[in-house]
Amino acid sequence: MTASCAAVRSCLAAHLDGESTPLDAEAIRGHLAGCDRCRSAAEELGAYRAAVARVFRPARAPGSLHRAVRRRVRAFGRPRPWVPAVAVAAVLASLALALLATREARSRIATLGETAVLHHDAIVTGQAPLDVTTSDPAGLVTWFAGRLPFSIHLPRLDSPELHLVGARLIEVAGDLAALVVYRKGGAMVTLAVAPAASGAPPRGSEAETFRSLRFHLSRTRGHNVIAWTDGGLAYALVSDLPSQGRASCLVCHARGSGLRDVEEFHR
Amino acid sequence: MFRRHPSEFERLALPHLDAVYDLALHLSDTRTDADDLTQETFLKALAAFRRGGAIGSMKAWLFTILRHCALNRRRDAALHPCEPLEDEVAAEPAGEAFKWERLTAEDLEAIIPRLSCPAREAVVLRDLHHLSYKEIATVLACPVGTVMSRLHRGRAELRRLALERLGSAEQRHAG
Numbered sequence: 031m032t033a034s035c036a037a038v039r040s041c042l043a044a045h046l047d048g049e050s051t052p053l054d055a056e057a058i059r060g061h062l063a064g065c066d067r068c069r070s071a072a073e074e075l076g077a078y079r080a081a082v083a084r085v086f087r088p089a090r091a092p093g094s095l096h097r098a099v100r101r102r103v104r105a106f107g108r109p110r111p112w113v114p115a116v117a118v119a120a121v122l123a124s125l126a127l128a129l130l131a132t133r134e135a136r137s138r139i140a141t142l143g144e145t146a147v148l149h150h151d152a153i154v155t156g157q158a159p160l161d162v163t164t165s166d167p168a169g170l171v172t173w174f175a176g177r178l179p180f181s182i183h184l185p186r187l188d189s190p191e192l193h194l195v196g197a198r199l200i201e202v203a204g205d206l207a208a209l210v211v212y213r214k215g216g217a218m219v220t221l222a223v224a225p226a227a228s229g230a231p232p233r234g235s236e237a238e239t240f241r242s243l244r245f246h247l248s249r250t251r252g253h254n255v256i257a258w259t260d261g262g263l264a265y266a267l268v269s270d271l272p273s274q275g276r277a278s279c280l281v282c283h284a285r286g287s288g289l290r291d292v293e294e295f296h297r
Numbered sequence: 298m299f300r301r302h303p304s305e306f307e308r309l310a311l312p313h314l315d316a317v318y319d320l321a322l323h324l325s326d327t328r329t330d331a332d333d334l335t336q337e338t339f340l341k342a343l344a345a346f347r348r349g350g351a352i353g354s355m356k357a358w359l360f361t362i363l364r365h366c367a368l369n370r371r372r373d374a375a376l377h378p379c380e381p382l383e384d385e386v387a388a389e390p391a392g393e394a395f396k397w398e399r400l401t402a403e404d405l406e407a408i409i410p411r412l413s414c415p416a417r418e419a420v421v422l423r424d425l426h427h428l429s430y431k432e433i434a435t436v437l438a439c440p441v442g443t444v445m446s447r448l449h450r451g452r453a454e455l456r457r458l459a460l461e462r463l464g465s466a467e468q469r470h471a472g
Contacts, residue, residue: 043449047423049430074395078452081397085405091318095332099314099339106303106343159418161337177341179348199344206344 034061038068046075106201143248143255145202146222146266149209149255153198154218160211163196170197174208180263182208182223191215219269226259306346310339313356316426317363323409323421324367334370338363357432360422364436395460410456416451423448 038061041051045058062069152158164170167184174182177199187194195211200222207224246257250268257266317338321331342362412420418437422428423444428436433444 043452044430044445047430074397075452076398078456079424081400085402086425087402088315088319088320091315091335092332095318095335096311096314098332099336100311101301101306102336102340103311103343104308106340106347111319161340177344188376206348276303 035065035068038062038065039071042068042072043075046072046079053144077282141257141266142202142207142222142224143246143250143257143266143268145200145207146209146220146268147250147253147255149198149200149222150218150220150268151251153209153211153220158198160196161198165194167194170194170210173197177258178206179207180225182210182263192219214269214271219267219271222266222268224264226262226264303343303347306343309355309361310342312348312379313359314339316356320360320363320421320426321367323417324364330370334366334461337366339368353435354428354432356426357428357436358427360428360436364418395456395463397459399463400459404459404462408455408462411458412451412454415447416454419444419447419452422457424452 037053038058041053041058044051045053045055051058064070083194093181110202149158153160162170164173167186171182171184174197184194192212192214195213195218197208197210200207200209202222205225207222210221210223212219243258243260248255248257251271253268254272255266255268256278258266259265314335318331318335321334321338322328325331325334338359342359345362356419409417409421409425416436419433422433422436423430430441430448433448434441437444437447439447
């Protein structure tokens with residue numbers, strides 16, 4: 031094979047694929063006209079491309095998938111649509127979700143706490159899947175890093191009772207937000223994190239100030255909600271567990287958790 | 298903050314749903330996985346789309362997200378990721394000529410999954426979905442030169458497998 035043959039061969043596929051090559055197209059065509067071996071290689075590559083174009087028919091997505099994707103795109107950031115469920119509990123939860131969604135749409139106001147409760151219920155009843163399941167806080171922070179316009183910090187848990195389960199992206203008042211799910215015993219604990227601007231305090235909440243932070247405690251749809259803002263972000267913690275003040279904070283803010291020391295904000 | 302509306306995403310992205318699903322099938326073990334992967338891709342794409350940012354080719358961008366999702370799933374399932382080939386330089390196809398006109402859709406469907414992963418990705422993106430080399434480089438997060446060598450290797454593998462398949466079919470026919 032001559033040097034010019036080698037040069038042409040190295041560019042042949044790109045040339046036939048319509049890509050630019052270091053060799054001028056005219057030079058390649060000129061070489062092919064006078065070189066049987068390179069012309070033969072070009073003809074076989076051309077025949078390959080023609081055969082693939084002739085026989086390949088891309089798979090068509092099933093109609094059900096088209097409908098599911100369209101429905102989820104249109105419902106993005108809104109509560110999941112009602113779907114038939116086997117369990118009575120799930121049916122009741124769906125109705126409650128629909129009622130809350132209607133009320134939410136009518137008032138066009140959704141606090142972070144209310145939205146977090148909505149998603150908390152949907153996750154507990156299996157209506158809304160998690161986007162990611164993991165027990166690794168650092169991995170989850172990385173997962174969120176490419177998806178959220180802000181950074182979040184999650185505790186390195188040393189509590190044997192509280193376990194990270196996973197997370198999903200949600201939308202709160204037009205902003206993307208994080209929903210992190212933990213499990214304590216048999217109960218689900220959900221933490222929502224959003225830009226502070228979208229995190230108005232829950233309606234009807236009681237406020238308590240501990241040193242530098244103001245916490246809003248409320249009961250929303252039967253759940254305990256603790257909401258606060260810190261460092262430009264709003265937080266809402268949803269659970270059925272009783273609030274135990276400092277002891278509750280210490281679950282995540284224990285020494286070695288990587289978060290602020292509880293002494294910095296709690297008496 | 299300016300946010301693109303989901304209806305704009307629907308108009309621009311959903312026409313590529315069949316192509317995304319087809320690629321998902323090539324990167325998944327089952328149709329159920331491909332379904333899930335497709336849905337995950339569009340939801341992640343929508344979240345990113347709403348945040349703004351430049352998107353060149355919508356199809357290539359969706360493919361990039363799809364591939365990331367597929368790699369994450371394989372990693373989470375502790376499966377082997379799509380590792381780059383140790384030797385990116387492909388061997389020159391040699392030997393007997395192959396009559397490509399004999400290739401059927403069934404042959405192609407049977408051969409493509411047997412290609413090595415990096416080569417398969419390049420062949421599927423270029424020869425089945427007609428992405429440019431630059432777009433493929435973006436999807437695979439590698440230089441254009443690597444795309445060229447993987448494509449070259451993939452086509453050589455495909456040719457070898459086609460020869461094997463059609464050769465054994467001929468032998469069965471003769472027998």
